[in-house]
Amino acid sequence: MSSFKGSYEYSVDSKGRMNIPARLRKYVSPDANDTFIITRGYEQCLSVYPLDEWNKLEETIRQLSPTNPQHRFYTRTLLANAIESQLDGQSRITISRELLQLAGIENEVLILGVLERIEVWNPKTYREYQEKQPESYENIAQTVLQK
Amino acid sequence: MSSFKGSYEYSVDSKGRMNIPARLRKYVSPDANDTFIITRGYEQCLSVYPLDEWNKLEETIRQLSPTNPQHRFYTRTLLANAIESQLDGQSRITISRELLQLAGIENEVLILGVLERIEVWNPKTYREYQEKQPESYENIAQTVLQK
DNA sequence: GCATAAGTGGGTAAAAGTGGGTAGCGGGTG
DNA sequence: CACCCGCTACCCACTTTTACCCACTTATGC
Numbered sequence: 001m002s003s004f005k006g007s008y009e010y011s012v013d014s015k016g017r018m019n020i021p022a023r024l025r026k027y028v029s030p031d032a033n034d035t036f037i038i039t040r041g042y043e044q045c046l047s048v049y050p051l052d053e054w055n056k057l058e059e060t061i062r063q064l065s066p067t068n069p070q071h072r073f074y075t076r077t078l079l080a081n082a083i084e085s086q087l088d089g090q091s092r093i094t095i096s097r098e099l100l101q102l103a104g105i106e107n108e109v110l111i112l113g114v115l116e117r118i119e120v121w122n123p124k125t126y127r128e129y130q131e132k133q134p135e136s137y138e139n140i141a142q143t144v145l146q147k
Numbered sequence: 148m149s150s151f152k153g154s155y156e157y158s159v160d161s162k163g164r165m166n167i168p169a170r171l172r173k174y175v176s177p178d179a180n181d182t183f184i185i186t187r188g189y190e191q192c193l194s195v196y197p198l199d200e201w202n203k204l205e206e207t208i209r210q211l212s213p214t215n216p217q218h219r220f221y222t223r224t225l226l227a228n229a230i231e232s233q234l235d236g237q238s239r240i241t242i243s244r245e246l247l248q249l250a251g252i253e254n255e256v257l258i259l260g261v262l263e264r265i266e267v268w269n270p271k272t273y274r275e276y277q278e279k280q281p282e283s284y285e286n287i288a289q290t291v292l293q294k
Numbered sequence: 295g296c297a298t299a300a301g302t303g304g305g306t307a308a309a310a311g312t313g314g315g316t317a318g319c320g321g322g323t324g
Numbered sequence: 325c326a327c328c329c330g331c332t333a334c335c336c337a338c339t340t341t342t343a344c345c346c347a348c349t350t351a352t353g354c
Contacts, residue, residue: 010301010302011301011302013302013303013304014303014304015303015304015342017302017303019300019301019302021300021301022299022300022301037152040284042284042285042288043285058150058262060292061262062262064291070282070287070290070291071291072189072190073280073287074284074287074288074291075261075262076259076261076266077277077284079151079152079153079259079260079261079262080152080153080154080259080260080261081154082152082153082260083152083153083170084152084153084170088343088344088345089343089344089345089346090300090301090302091300091301092301092302094342094343098154157311157312158311158312160312160313160314161313161314162313162314162331162332164312164313166310166311166312168310168311169309169310169311169342235333235334235335236333236334236335236336237310237311237312238310238311239311239312241332241333
């Protein structure tokens, strides 16, 4: 069971290559075959899934109704933005220009480990996202955990 | 298990030829024998199926009732617009003038990988389709996935 | 403090994508 | 029936992108 955690400030080079932090690589299952799926995440970031985790997600998409317009829209958006990338000799993935643009990423990125996925943010965007929360961490925790 | 994903801006030349992106070709089963069926898709786009996937679809159509007028209409529309095309030496398929016109495609196309099929859009049409959605991607995801 | 691993950057051969020419086939017409 | 025209499939040539390799710098751990 992979379980990503931590945050890392890394860089994306002019060819769109980004290193996967060694601390995160540790948790990637050999089943993933060094392959990652990068797609659009929620709130202007990118989500990176190891292949085995992605396959689970894809299984739920396949259950959706192909005749329901909302389901179609969701499936299209998720898949249209997805690209597959295998680690190169230096443990990097290549992110397409379109996805980088979608997340507003230039050179610097903030990489977050979030359980079964890795999120890639423009650091500035992430800071703004945090500041935009109307409630404090403590209050949200109370709502979410309900204990 | 083929599983198309990703979006690609490609071109259709004056002869109606369109390259199948290498990233998508990877997932095409050898059973398809480099043959694709192109037909009318949902929401003003074209759907391209590798032969083996098309055969599965055709099997479900065969189950429909030939005495039900709605079934007849669906079957006719799907089949009347379907053409078969085999890859040429440069991995391209040829799309008929009629189908291109149906989808409002001129030179530029947006090719989407959507699980078992490939969709071909006029890029402008696709953008309008996205903008027409009443709900945000995040909200639709919440509805669709119900978690 | 040194050895090794991790992260970054760039060059190059191969693959992918695009465009055009031409021969052969089939359909239509005089 | 012969000829002409247009369409298609195949071939070739060119440009752009990608993937792989190597080299260097920085960080980590013993």
